[in-house]
Amino acid sequence: MSDIVNMAGNALKAGYRYVTHGMPNVTTEQANERMLICTQCEHFNNYVCNECGCMLMLKTRMATESCPIGKWGNLLGESGNYTPSLPEQPKPTPCLPCQQAREQGIKND
Numbered sequence: 001m002s003d004i005v006n007m008a009g010n011a012l013k014a015g016y017r018y019v020t021h022g023m024p025n026v027t028t029e030q031a032n033e034r035m036l037i038c039t040q041c042e043h044f045n046n047y048v049c050n051e052c053g054c055m056l057m058l059k060t061r062m063a064t065e066s067c068p069i070g071k072w073g074n075l076l077g078e079s080g081n082y083t084p085s086l087p088e089q090p091k092p093t094p095c096l097p098c099q100q101a102r103e104q105g106i107k108n109d
């Protein structure tokens, strides 16, 4: 019974972390890389992690999540002993006013 309560608590914490960080997702390639690690893990059970109780189809897509035993890290650099070599996130395209300000030398970030 306490396992179920712990797993429900973990899921709630994961949801809270995700929402409070603005619901950031990893790229499809990053999620696939995480899922590949999970499918080869001893705790993988029909797309549920037996260690934390999370649904892996969701967990592997959330940038705020990390493997509870350190097999892959989150993208916030807060936890996880092992972060696979993930490709750089593409830089967002600047909005038109920012682009024009940069071209005019008003803004240079």
Ligand code: SF4
Residues within 6 Å of the ligand: 037, 038, 039, 041, 042, 043, 044, 048, 049, 050, 051, 052, 066, 067, 068, 069, 070, 071, 072
């Ligand atoms: S999250 Fe970690 S412990 Fe859970 S299945 Fe994936 S690799 Fe294994």
